[in-house]
Amino acid sequence: MKRLINRTPGLRGRWLLGLLPFALLLVLYLLASDARLAANPNDKLLPSVEQMGNALHALALEPSKRNGDYLFWVDTLSSLKRLLIGVAIAALIGLVVGLLTGALPLLTAGISPLLTVISLVPPLALLPILFIVVGLGELSKVALIALGITPFIARDILQRTQEIPAQQLIKAQTLGANTSQILCRVLLPQILPRLIEAVRLSLGSGWLFLIAAEAIAATDGLGYRIFLVRRYLSMDIILPYVAWITLLAFVLDQLLARANRWLFPWHKAGAES
Amino acid sequence: MKLTRLIPLLLCTSLAATAANAKDSFSICWSIYVGWMPWAYGADAGIVDKWADKYGIDIDVVQINDYVESINQFTAGEFDGCTMTNMDALTIPAASGVDSTGLILGDYSNGNDGIVLKNGSTLADIEGQSVNLVELSVSHYLLARGLDSVGLSEADVEVVNTSDADMVAAYTTDDVTAVVTWNPLLSEINAMDNSTEVFNSAQIPGEIIDMLVVNTETLAENPNFGKALVGAWYEIMSTMQGDSAAAIEARTAMAVASGTDLAGYDAQLASTEMFYSPEQALELANSDTLVSTMSNVAEFSFDHGLLGMGAPDAGFIGIEMPAGTFGDAGNVQFRFDPSFMQMAADGAL
Numbered sequence: 001m002k003r004l005i006n007r008t009p010g011l012r013g014r015w016l017l018g019l020l021p022f023a024l025l026l027v028l029y030l031l032a033s034d035a036r037l038a039a040n041p042n043d044k045l046l047p048s049v050e051q052m053g054n055a056l057h058a059l060a061l062e063p064s065k066r067n068g069d070y071l072f073w074v075d076t077l078s079s080l081k082r083l084l085i086g087v088a089i090a091a092l093i094g095l096v097v098g099l100l101t102g103a104l105p106l107l108t109a110g111i112s113p114l115l116t117v118i119s120l121v122p123p124l125a126l127l128p129i130l131f132i133v134v135g136l137g138e139l140s141k142v143a144l145i146a147l148g149i150t151p152f153i154a155r156d157i158l159q160r161t162q163e164i165p166a167q168q169l170i171k172a173q174t175l176g177a178n179t180s181q182i183l184c185r186v187l188l189p190q191i192l193p194r195l196i197e198a199v200r201l202s203l204g205s206g207w208l209f210l211i212a213a214e215a216i217a218a219t220d221g222l223g224y225r226i227f228l229v230r231r232y233l234s235m236d237i238i239l240p241y242v243a244w245i246t247l248l249a250f251v252l253d254q255l256l257a258r259a260n261r262w263l264f265p266w267h268k269a270g271a272e273s
Numbered sequence: 274m275k276l277t278r279l280i281p282l283l284l285c286t287s288l289a290a291t292a293a294n295a296k297d298s299f300s301i302c303w304s305i306y307v308g309w310m311p312w313a314y315g316a317d318a319g320i321v322d323k324w325a326d327k328y329g330i331d332i333d334v335v336q337i338n339d340y341v342e343s344i345n346q347f348t349a350g351e352f353d354g355c356t357m358t359n360m361d362a363l364t365i366p367a368a369s370g371v372d373s374t375g376l377i378l379g380d381y382s383n384g385n386d387g388i389v390l391k392n393g394s395t396l397a398d399i400e401g402q403s404v405n406l407v408e409l410s411v412s413h414y415l416l417a418r419g420l421d422s423v424g425l426s427e428a429d430v431e432v433v434n435t436s437d438a439d440m441v442a443a444y445t446t447d448d449v450t451a452v453v454t455w456n457p458l459l460s461e462i463n464a465m466d467n468s469t470e471v472f473n474s475a476q477i478p479g480e481i482i483d484m485l486v487v488n489t490e491t492l493a494e495n496p497n498f499g500k501a502l503v504g505a506w507y508e509i510m511s512t513m514q515g516d517s518a519a520a521i522e523a524r525t526a527m528a529v530a531s532g533t534d535l536a537g538y539d540a541q542l543a544s545t546e547m548f549y550s551p552e553q554a555l556e557l558a559n560s561d562t563l564v565s566t567m568s569n570v571a572e573f574s575f576d577h578g579l580l581g582m583g584a585p586d587a588g589f590i591g592i593e594m595p596a597g598t599f600g601d602a603g604n605v606q607f608r609f610d611p612s613f614m615q616m617a618a619d620g621a622l
Binding site: 040041042043044045051054055058065067127128131132135136137215216217218219224227228230231232233234236 | 341345348349364365368369370371403405408409410428431432433434435436439442443445446447448449576578579581582583606
């Protein structure tokens with residue numbers, strides 16, 4: 001009899017064990033949903049799979065009565081556009097600020113404390129100010145996402161830059177490199193893959209800020225739709241939307257992870273050596 | 274915990290949430306609005322308790338911060354009654370299959386909801402602008418009725434869903450030029466520079482009704498619950514009316530509880546047509562006007578997909594009123610029941 005601590009699942013066992021909790025949750029949901037619907041066929045709290053399918057079908061494959069748009073895709077496109085622009089801006093600012101602040105001791109002394117304080121300000125609390133500064137349009141949503149995650153990315157990049165061994169910088173200088181060459185040829189290639197990892201970590205907050213922004217003033221978007229039908233307890237729309245957002249977030253995360261492996265193969269090799 | 278043991282437990286909890294039976298303790302919920310503050314006062318001053326004791330029951334009066342959340346709680350079966358407008362009663366609990374009864378018609382909005390333009394003097398100027406409002410709420414309904422009255426439709430404006438919590442802040446920005454909202458936000462926005470109120474609910478009197486809605490099944494099994502609520506309500510009404518010391522005290526308490534002062538609360542009351550006596554409420558409840566109002570509301574709700582995906586037409590959910598039934602008589606989920614208010618008028622409570 002093997003000790004429990006030494007029993008490891010095979011490949012098939014790993015898949016089965018991984019899927020088991022999902023299957024259990026699904027079965028529990030279906031049982032509870034059936035029970036509620038048996039008591040009241042119009043109950044909206046726990047819709048059946050069929051009801052969710054119908055709601056999704058109507059939103060994704062039939063033009064809306066009001067303006068003929070396919071709402072589900074319009075929502076998805078606007079939300080992804082806002083999220084990606086916001087995250088791209090945050091990544092760019094975070095990279096530049098983090099890299100320069102981490103590499104140049106003069107800047108570190110000047111900017112690092114400020115960055116720490118800024119990253120502690122809850123962006124959602126600043127919303128009314130944000131409205132008045134940039135209005136209620138697309139800009140405010142992108143700005144909220146960018147504001148929300150830039151400090152996090154900048155601080156992360158700053159730390160990663162400072163973690164790079166000083167020996168490398170000294171070697172490069174021995175070979176005659178000046179400051180800008182060190183920044184571009186020594187630090188940047190090692191920081192870029194870490195930037196992608198920081199972006200992956202911050203995507204979760206990015207979604208959160210996106211949905212918060214869409215809940216306040218919007219005409220389309222995944223978060224907007226959820227908050228709109230929340231009024232009517234339309235769980236048949238909300239649950240598929242939440243599942244869809246989760247799936248999108250997962251796919252984005254995986255794409256970034258793969259991009260990291262394709263673009264910067266040395267990063268993984270360096271980590272293993 | 275084994276799955277086999279979990280299943281019966283889940284079944285029980287989900288059934289318990291929907292099962293109603295004869296009982297002696299009840300709860301109703303309310304949220305802050307000029308026409309519902311009397312419940313806060315009635316609960317604090319012991320009037321509700323007094324009437325509940327008279328009928329040998331307990332009634333818990335609970336405040337919920339978020340209006341929509343309170344209706345959702347009622348729909349989910351957490352409360353036996355809740356304050357809401359006629360439109361929300363149709364589109365939330367009734368459309369979710371929770372048979373609901375309008376027990377007390379408290380008032381109708383008579384200027385409490387309005388459309389405000391920044392640069393425009395008449396409602397027709399709204400054409401081509403984007404309009405900020407809480408989409409699918411009574412504000413949205415008011416806009417639809419207003420546009421109707423000047424020969425425009427929703428296609429002529431762009432509706433931007435804006436949370437009521439951020440409405441005033443949104444109005445201070447340059448790109449917001451038209452809003453539809455309700456008091457006290459409406460009066461704050463009206464007080465700002467270059468704001469013109471171009472349409473308000475006084476122009477559609479009796480269409481946005483604030484009421485106490487109770488679960489039909491609970492009411493049928495426990496008529497005492499209805500009697501106690503109606504008795505308490507009209508005692509509160511008679512207490513708060515007029516200029517006696519007691520009335521001033523009652524209204525001041527309501528003002529404080531809703532975050533304003535007596536003058537502010539009285540100003541809100543001025544744009545509210547309160548039914549201080551059961552006779553006034555009965556007149557509306559028994560009228561043909563109510564039937565045409567509810568058919569308007571049902572049409573609007575259906576056009577905006579609020580009656581659910583399965584609704585083939587506006588009459589999908591039957592609405593039973595003293596003067597007639599609108600829609601499918603075989604699927605009545607929303608009723609106006611004047612019988613309890615009639616008892617109050619007859620002094621039978």
